Structure formats: C-alpha cells, structure tokens
Amino acid sequence: MDIFERIAENRGPIGMYSGTEGYFIFPQLEGDLSNRMQFQGKEVIVWSINNYLGLGNNPEVRKADTLATEKYGLAYPMGSRMMSGDTALHYELEKELAEFEQKEEAVLVNFGYMGIMSAIDCLLSRRDVVVYDRGCHACIVDGVRMHSGNRFVFQHNDIESLDKQLAAATKVAEENGGGILVISEGVFGMRGDQGKLREIIDLRSKYNFRLMVDDAHGFGTLGATGMGAGEEQDVQDDIDVYFATFAKSMGAVGAFLAGNHNVIQYLKYNMRSQIFAKSLMSPLVAGNLKRLQMLRSMPELKNKLWENVNMLQSGLKEAGFDLGVTNSCVTPVMMKGSMEEAKKLVYDLRENFGVFCSIVTFPVIPKGMILLRLIPTTVHTKEDIDETIVAFRAIREKLESKAYLEEGVT
Numbered sequence: 001m002d003i004f005e006r007i008a009e010n011r012g013p014i015g016m017y018s019g020t021e022g023y024f025i026f027p028q029l030e031g032d033l034s035n036r037m038q039f040q041g042k043e044v045i046v047w048s049i050n051n052y053l054g055l056g057n058n059p060e061v062r063k064a065d066t067l068a069t070e071k072y073g074l075a076y077p078m079g080s081r082m083m084s085g086d087t088a089l090h091y092e093l094e095k096e097l098a099e100f101e102q103k104e105e106a107v108l109v110n111f112g113y114m115g116i117m118s119a120i121d122c123l124l125s126r127r128d129v130v131v132y133d134r135g136c137h138a139c140i141v142d143g144v145r146m147h148s149g150n151r152f153v154f155q156h157n158d159i160e161s162l163d164k165q166l167a168a169a170t171k172v173a174e175e176n177g178g179g180i181l182v183i184s185e186g187v188f189g190m191r192g193d194q195g196k197l198r199e200i201i202d203l204r205s206k207y208n209f210r211l212m213v214d215d216a217h218g219f220g221t222l223g224a225t226g227m228g229a230g231e232e233q234d235v236q237d238d239i240d241v242y243f244a245t246f247a248k249s250m251g252a253v254g255a256f257l258a259g260n261h262n263v264i265q266y267l268k269y270n271m272r273s274q275i276f277a278k279s280l281m282s283p284l285v286a287g288n289l290k291r292l293q294m295l296r297s298m299p300e301l302k303n304k305l306w307e308n309v310n311m312l313q314s315g316l317k318e319a320g321f322d323l324g325v326t327n328s329c330v331t332p333v334m335m336k337g338s339m340e341e342a343k344k345l346v347y348d349l350r351e352n353f354g355v356f357c358s359i360v361t362f363p364v365i366p367k368g369m370i371l372l373r374l375i376p377t378t379v380h381t382k383e384d385i386d387e388t389i390v391a392f393r394a395i396r397e398k399l400e401s402k403a404y405l406e407e408g409v410t
C-alpha cells in the first residue's frame with residue numbers, strides 16, 4: 001500500500017481527533033503566562049501548564065531573558081558544542097546544576113526528549129539489558145526502542161514486578177556479559193505518584209544494576225531544597241544518572257543529565273542527538289542560570305507552590321473527589337464517564353466556569369474513566385482554587401445525573 005494512502009486513511013491515535021483541533025487538541029492559550037490566560041477570547045483559570053514556580057513569567061526572569069537575547073541574539077553559538085557551539089556560560093550552568101543536584105558533573109542537552117533518548121541509547125551496548133517502568137514517558141520508551149539488546153518492562157511502580165523482571169534481566173545480562181540499567185521517574189506526570197526510588201534501590205541487595213531517573217516533575221518541586229525526588233526520598237546519592245528538563249519548574253527550554261565524572265564525560269562525547277545537533281542557544285543558557293539561581297535562593301517560591309498544592313488537593317478531597325495516588329504537585333481528578341461525556345464536561349468547564357485543564361481518557365486510562373489533570377503553581381490564588389472546586393462540584397453533579405448525555409446539553 002502507498003504510504004501516503006495509508007496515512008490518509010489512518011491518522012494515528014491523536015490525529016484521529018484532529019476534528020477538534022484548536023479546542024480539545026492544539027488549543028491556543030494567549031496572554032501572559034499566568035494563572036489566568038485567554039482561551040478563545042475568554043479568561044480562563046489555567047491548570048494545564050507546568051510553570052510550577054511561576055519562573056516562566058517572573059519579571060526578573062523576563063528581564064534576564066531580554067538582556068541575554070539583546071546581548072547574544074537567538075543564533076549564538078552556532079553549531080554543535082563539539083564543533084563550534086561551546087561557551088563558558090554552558091559550563092557555568094552545568095557547574096551550578098551539578099552542585100545543586102549534589103553530583104560530580106552535569107551536561108546540558110538542548111531538548112529533554114532528545115537528550116534522555118540519546119543518553120539511554122549511548123549508555124547501553126547490545127550486551128546490556130534495560131528494565132523500565134511501564135508508566136515511563138514517551139521519551140524513555142523511544143530511548144529504549146533504540147536499544148538493540150534485551151529489554152524488560154515492569155508493571156508501573158510495582159516492586160514485586162520489578163523484582164521478577166530483574167531476576168530475568170540478571171540471567172540474560174550474565175549470559176551476554178552485559179550490565180543492567182533500570183529506568184524510572186521521580187514523579188509520573190499523569191497520576192502524580194513518585195517513582196518508588198527507595199524500594200528500587202533496596203533491590204540492590206539482590207541485583208546489580210545502575211539507576212536512571214527522569215525527574216522532570218520533581219526538579220524544583222520536591223525535596224527540602226527543591227533538588228527533586230531523590231532528595232525527597234533521601235536517595236539522591238543512589239541515583240546514578242539523574243535527568244531533569246527546564247520545561248517545567250524552570251519555565252524554559254533545555255534539560256540536563258547529572259552523575260559522576262566518568263558517566264557525564266561519556267555522555268558528553270557520545271550522545272548523538274547533542275554531538276550532531278546545535279547547542280542550546282546562549283539566551284536560554286543565561287535565562288536558565290538566572291532561573292536556577294532564583295530557584296535555589298528563593299525557597300518562598302516552592303513554599304507558596306506547596307501551600308497551593310495542599311489547598312487544592314485537600315479542598316478537592318474534602319469535596320469527595322478521588323485524587324488517586326498522587327504524592328506530588330500533579331493533581332489528577334478521577335471521574336467515571338464516557339468519552340462523549342468527557343468532551344461535554346471539558347467544554348462546560350471552559351465555557352461556563354472559565355476553568356481550563358487537561359483531560360485524559362481511554363486508552364491512556366481505563367475505558368469509562370475520565371482524568372482531569374490540574375497543575376497548581378506558585379502564581380495561583382485562593383480564589384482560583386475556590387472557583388475551581390465550585391466548578392468541579394457542579395460538573396460532577398451533572399455527570400452523575402447523566403446531564404451530559406442529554407442531546408445538546410453543554
């Protein structure tokens with residue numbers, strides 16, 4: 001069959017919803033990055049951006065971004081770091097990141113997705129075995145796809161399942177003369193549960209493996225200093241390869257990996273997506289330096305974030321909502337309903353209550369379930385939280401009375 005004919009017929013798991021483009025999919029949020037933005041000309045309370053600490057639009061950060069852009073332009077430096085795109089500023093940010101994460105060294109990557117894929121790819125030889133959590137982000141799944149050796153997947157955050165997979169992986173690794181890399185996340189972004197890092201590490205008493213952690217949602221939000229899930233669970237030293245993106249708490253672009261000197265140097269020289277791609281542009285490096293300095297020196301940002309997280313999560317729980325297993329800022333609200341009801345409910349939330357949040361349905365979660373995901377941030381207010389809980393109570397009432405199934409009801 002002709003490739004273009006096939007894709008004209010089968011638009012893919014997300015493409016099949018392209019009829020709702022601009023509304024349910026590829027919606028455009030306008031105005032300043034904040035707790036309230038404009039959606040289709042109306043003000044909405046925004047719960048769907050990972051600007052956890054509000055740094056993305058902090059006035060001091062905006063000023064630093066502007067000054068750095070004026071100074072460097074958007075092109076500098078040109079080329080990959082290996083060829084012509086290296087600067088002292090890149091090393092300065094790496095040094096600060098390593099210090100913050102209490103690791104020997106750190107290396108910047110231009111996009112988290114590409115960076116972690118390449119890190120997985122270059123760390124593993126075909127003799128090695130990778131063991132990863134079924135709930136891992138697409139970038140990890142894609143990284144694992146590039147691995148030409150054996151792979152094992154364990155049930156999400158299920159240590160018994162990991163134990164079984166590690167037993168099998170150990171056998172294969174011994175036969176092949178390779179090693180084992182276990183991959184989990186600091187916080188799983190859909191349901192907000194932290195990876196059980198402590199329990200994973202305890203399995204070292206039985207098996208020999210290295211641990212990589214994607215802490216995209218934990219960086220800046222968890223741990224006494226904001227170092228992440230490793231600090232929160234008191235296992236930072238046991239994480240061999242730590243990864244976080246600047247796309248969440250830092251409100252920017254770029255990412256990094258941190259670990260011991262040998263590992264980071266190896267990554268620096270072998271991550272194909274970095275060796276053969278343009279380096280992170282200087283305004284982003286300068287902007288991220290500023291953000292990191294603020295993240296480290298202003299604990300009030302994280303304190304306010306958690307005040308809001310606790311207010312939102314306890315308010316929703318008191319109102320009888322099921323928040324599942326979250327133990328992070330990610331606030332999922334589970335409800336029962338069909339895809340049809342889910343669409344009408346989200347429309348109702350946006351149009352009639354001015355509440356904008358992400359929705360997740362089958363096949364990401366079981367059929368008949370609706371997951372509304374709220375991301376509280378430092379810049380949300382008590383009014384935002386109160387209004388949202390009132391709105392959630394109202395939509396739940398409609399859902400339970402089957403109102404969304406009635407023709408034309410929105």
Ligand SMILES: Cc1ncc(COP(=O)(O)O)c(C=O)c1O
Pocket residue numbers: 111112113114137139185189214216217245246247253254255
């Ligand atoms: C868990 C996780 N890992 C990696 C990434 C990719 O990072 P980036 O946006 O920097 O490519 C994301 C999304 O931002 C993520 O949620």
